[in-house]
Amino acid sequence: MPLHPVIESVTDRIRARSAPRRSAYLERMQAAADAGPVRAHLSCGNQAHAYAAMGADKDTLAGGRAPNLGIVTAYNDMLSAHQPFEHYPEIIRQAARAAGGTAQVAGGVPAMCDGVTQGQPGMELSLFSRDVIALSAGVAMSHNCFDAAVWLGVCDKIVPGLVIAAATFGHVPSVFIPAGPMTSGLPNDEKARVRQQFAEGQIGRDKLMEAEMASYHGPGTCTFYGTANTNQMLMEFMGLHLPGAAFVNPGTPLREALTVAATERALAITAQGNDYRPAGQVLDERAFVNGIVGLMATGGSTNLVLHLPAMARAAGIELALEDFAEISDVVPLMAKVYPNGLADVNHFHAAGGLGFMIGELLGEGLLHDDVSTVAGDGLARYAQEPRLKDGTLVWEDGAGASQNTKILRPAREAFQKAGGLKQLSGNLGQGVIKVSAVDPARHVIEAPARIFHDQASVKEAFRAGEFTGDVVVVVRFQGPAANGMPELHSLTPLLGILQERGHKVALVTDGRMSGASGKVPAAIHVAPEAAKAGPLARLRDGDLVRVDAVAGRLEVLAEGFEARAPVEVDLGANGFGIGRELFAAFRANVGDSTQGAGVAV
Numbered sequence: 001m002p003l004h005p006v007i008e009s010v011t012d013r014i015r016a017r018s019a020p021r022r023s024a025y026l027e028r029m030q031a032a033a034d035a036g037p038v039r040a041h042l043s044c045g046n047q048a049h050a051y052a053a054m055g056a057d058k059d060t061l062a063g064g065r066a067p068n069l070g071i072v073t074a075y076n077d078m079l080s081a082h083q084p085f086e087h088y089p090e091i092i093r094q095a096a097r098a099a100g101g102t103a104q105v106a107g108g109v110p111a112m113c114d115g116v117t118q119g120q121p122g123m124e125l126s127l128f129s130r131d132v133i134a135l136s137a138g139v140a141m142s143h144n145c146f147d148a149a150v151w152l153g154v155c156d157k158i159v160p161g162l163v164i165a166a167a168t169f170g171h172v173p174s175v176f177i178p179a180g181p182m183t184s185g186l187p188n189d190e191k192a193r194v195r196q197q198f199a200e201g202q203i204g205r206d207k208l209m210e211a212e213m214a215s216y217h218g219p220g221t222c223t224f225y226g227t228a229n230t231n232q233m234l235m236e237f238m239g240l241h242l243p244g245a246a247f248v249n250p251g252t253p254l255r256e257a258l259t260v261a262a263t264e265r266a267l268a269i270t271a272q273g274n275d276y277r278p279a280g281q282v283l284d285e286r287a288f289v290n291g292i293v294g295l296m297a298t299g300g301s302t303n304l305v306l307h308l309p310a311m312a313r314a315a316g317i318e319l320a321l322e323d324f325a326e327i328s329d330v331v332p333l334m335a336k337v338y339p340n341g342l343a344d345v346n347h348f349h350a351a352g353g354l355g356f357m358i359g360e361l362l363g364e365g366l367l368h369d370d371v372s373t374v375a376g377d378g379l380a381r382y383a384q385e386p387r388l389k390d391g392t393l394v395w396e397d398g399a400g401a402s403q404n405t406k407i408l409r410p411a412r413e414a415f416q417k418a419g420g421l422k423q424l425s426g427n428l429g430q431g432v433i434k435v436s437a438v439d440p441a442r443h444v445i446e447a448p449a450r451i452f453h454d455q456a457s458v459k460e461a462f463r464a465g466e467f468t469g470d471v472v473v474v475v476r477f478q479g480p481a482a483n484g485m486p487e488l489h490s491l492t493p494l495l496g497i498l499q500e501r502g503h504k505v506a507l508v509t510d511g512r513m514s515g516a517s518g519k520v521p522a523a524i525h526v527a528p529e530a531a532k533a534g535p536l537a538r539l540r541d542g543d544l545v546r547v548d549a550v551a552g553r554l555e556v557l558a559e560g561f562e563a564r565a566p567v568e569v570d571l572g573a574n575g576f577g578i579g580r581e582l583f584a585a586f587r588a589n590v591g592d593s594t595q596g597a598g599v600a601v
Contacts, residue, residue, distance in 0.1 A: 001365040006330045007289060010323050011368070014285045018317045022285075025170070025316025029280040032171035033271065039064050039145055050104075050145050057093075057102045067270045069096055069263065070106035070146030070172075072137050072162065074153040079113045081154040081221040081228055084179040084250040088152055088259060092177075095263035103263065106149070107140025109133045111158045115222065118514070119455065119490035121578040126157060127485045127512070128586045130307065131600040133161025134168070134314075141169045147270040148173040149279075150262065154221055159231035160307035163240070163283075164601055167314035170280025175266040175374045176240045178232055180248045180255055182220030184346045188338035191215045192493075199493040220250045223344035225337035226514060230300035234308075236354050236382055237294035238287045239373025240279075243395055244385040247349035257393040258386060265374060277372060283315040286368035290379065292324055293366055296331040296419025297357060297411075299340040299436035302513060302524060305421065310596030321430060321594055325423035325552070331366055332414030333436055336407055339518045340420070340437040343407040351404040359383035359398070360411040424523050424547070426555035427562070428508070428535045430594055431526040435549045437518030442499075443549040445506035445521055447472045448542050449556070453569055454478075455488050462494045470504040472545040476536040478511025479529025480590040480597040483574040484583065489514030496520055506547040508554070510536055510593070523547050523554050525593040530566070532592075537566035 015022075035041065042050070051061040060066050071092055075085035089105050096103040110132060117123040133153075141149065149172050151162045159176070166174040194211035197203045221228045232246035242262050248255045269277040288308060295304050309319040334357055335341075337348045361367045362380060369379045384395040402408040409415060420436025435443060447470035452458050455475060461467065473495065479485055488511050498505045499520055507513070507522040510529035528534030535556075539545070544557040575581055586599045 001363055003368065004330060004365040006326055007293070007366055007368075010326050011285055011289045014289065014317065014319065014323060017320070018285060021318060022316035026280065029170040029278065033278060039068065039147070042144065050143060054102070054104065057097070060102050067101045067147040067267045067272050068145060069101060069103040069266055070141060070149045071103055072106050072109060072140050072149060072151050072165070074109050074111040074133070074158045074162070076111055078116065079111055079155055080182060080216065080219055081179055082111055083219045085152045088177065091256060091259050092150060092263045095260040096267060099264050099267050101267040103150075104145070106143060106146060107136065109136040109140070109153070109158070109161065111153065111155060114156050114487060114514070115216070118487060121580065123486035124484035124574065124580055125578070125583060126487065127306070127480060127597060128583050128599065130157035130161040130164070130310070131586070131598060133158055134164035134600045137162055137165030138168060141165065141172070146172060147272060148175070148266040150174070150266050151176045154179055154228055154232065156227040156231070156303060159235065160311055163311045164314040166279045167283050167311065170283065170315060171278050173266060173269040173277050173374070174240065174279040175242070175262050176235045177259055177262045178235070178241060178245055180220055180246075180250045181223050181229065181345050182218045183249055184223055184344055185217040186211055186214035187342065188215070188224050188344060189342050195493045196496060200497060221345070223346060224339065225298065225300065225345060225348070227301040227303040229345050230295065230298070230304055233294050233298055233300060233354060234291045234304065237358065237367075238291045239282055239371055239375065239379065239382070241374070242386070243375055243382040244355055247345050247353055248386070249346070254386065254388050257388055261393050269374065277374060280315060282372050282374065284371070285317050286371050288312050288317055288319060289327070290367050290371065292327045293331050293361060296328045296421060297333065297361060298335045298337070299333050299420035302421065302432055302434045305432050305525065306512070306593060306597050308596075310598040310601055313596060313598065313601040321423045321432065324421055324432070328419035328421050331419045332411050333416040333418070333420055334360065334409050334411060334414050336415055341407065347404070347407055351408040352398060352402045353385070353408070355383050355385045355398045356402060356408060364411045366411070422549045423552055424549070424554040426553045428539075428545070428554045428556055429526045429528055431523045431554055433521060433523050433547070433549050434518045435521070438521050438549070442504070442521050444547070445472065445504050446544065446546045447504050447506065449474050449539055449545045451476065451539055451541050455491055458491055459494065467498050467503070471498070472506045472508055472547065474536065474539055474545070475507065475509040475511060476530040476539070477569055477571065478509050479527070479531055480593065481529060481587055482510070482531035482571055484580075484587065485511055485593070485597060487512045487514045492520065508536070508545060508547065510534065521547055521549065526554070527593045529593070531571065533566040537568075538564040
């Protein structure tokens with residue numbers, strides 16, 4: 001199938017826009033690759049330090065002839081998705097030995113749980129943790145002892161941070177190894193119903209706690225289609241996972257077999273072999289376009305509109321909001337996974353999952369097939385699915401049809417003809433809105449603004465009964481320079497209540513919403529942010545604001561708006577407590593959200 005003309009034109013535009021940066025990047029990566037296997041340049045003393053604790057692997061490492069894998073892990077017990085990684089290093093070491101190589105844990109990176117910090121001060125460190133992860137992974141890889149790297153991470157900022165590091169060390173082959181989703185627990189729609197009952201005072205905290213514990217109940221990724229699971233989709237569409245690895249549950253034979261196979265594949269694609277596949281070649285403009293297509297086709301997390309530009313910049317590629325918007329216009333929404341539907345990722349996977357979706361999109365010319373992946377040349381192999389046959393891992397064609405069209409549909413019978421994200425622009429700046437879960441009747445909201453400077457004040461106004469009609473809730477000074485750009489997910493239940501009371505409701509913010517949000521129209525990531533004297537800082541209570549996802553407009557309809565002086569607020573309190581004082585340099589130097597809100601790139 002010929003490549004869709006819009007996909008082709010967007011790719012060409014990205015390639016042209018990125019040419020100077022990408023060319024310089026590739027020259028640096030080639031120079032590093034030309035230097036040869038990295039361990040050959042370490043002194044005997046350097047190497048003795050690196051191998052001192054490696055026991056039976058010492059001689060193999062000192063010989064320098066066998067490939068050595070660097071393991072970068074985000075393991076901790078705080079994230080259910082990362083808890084399975086506790087035992088991965090030993091699995092990887094054993095698999096490497098069996099394949100004639102070695103493996104070492106190069107280093108660990110921090111990994112915070114956004115589910116724990118939602119609505120708390122710690123959430124103000126969440127986005128910045130992506131850059132900390134990239135920096136930490138860079139320190140791990142700086143030992144320069146590794147012929148390839150395997151990256152253990154799943155959740156919201158962890159995968160983007162690790163990809164930034166993998167791209168920075170782009171002369172080194174990189175394979176990402178996931179842990180998989182937890183088994184299905186309390187249905188997500190039931191969890192949301194209980195949360196709303198609690199917000200309205202209909203039930204007590206005991207019932208709320210019971211529901212939450214039944215939903216988040218074991219090892220693995222949370223089962224809704226938020227940022228963590230969107231990351232896992234992305235790693236397959238971009239060719240950094242083995243095919244079909246994303247949504248296999250932890251603690252299963254297939255999961256362990258995929259981990260072993262990923263180790264073997266990482267050893268096979270080093271410069272010492274005949275199939276050298278450095279990360280910098282895998283991560284080209286076609287891979288990033290494929291990732292954006294996957295984002296739109298699955299109705300994925302808006303957080304990736306921040307992360308993808310940051311990841312791309314690390315590989316010398318420049319993405320813009322218009323790229324997302326144009327791709328969204330031609331990519332059909334093929335999946336309905338909570339919050340866009342009632343199913344969870346386990347149901348999606350059982351219905352055919354990413355393999356079916358990739359096959360369909362390739363068939364419609366909406367994906368680049370001519371890409372390099374860690375599994376080999378061509379994205380078509382990602383339309384296959386892994387299976388264990390008599391204890392042996394094989395890849396076979398899937399069912400060829402969706403097993404549940406309420407969850408997953410063919411491209412030509414999609415839930416919507418266009419993807420789930422829209423670009424917004426107007427006299428309030430630029431932003432994005434996720435519409436895949438929003439009722440079409442709410443795609444255009446025009447209502448008076450109510451201005452807040454933090455989410456706690458919104459909750460206080462709600463409890464005081466101050467919202468009695470149509471409203472655009474504006475929460476400003478929530479951008480990266482103001483306070484680290486926290487997610488405002490805890491506002492979702494109360495805004496949903498106002499919507500159910502028959503009011504027209506929208507949210508406008510220079511902050512973020514969780515990847516699990518979406519039923520209330522939300523114009524997010526608005527830039528320039530209020531802390532940089534952006535237009536949001538000139539809004540006043542009662543201004544008529546229009547959020548128009550159909551026309552892609554974000555506007556205030558007020559006389560003399562442009563002539564107003566921007567409001568200034570004291571942001572000093574944002575800089576202290578729960579570690580926030582450590583990130584003053586990040587807040588002072590962070591880029592705009594339209595460029596990924598990056599510090600390290």
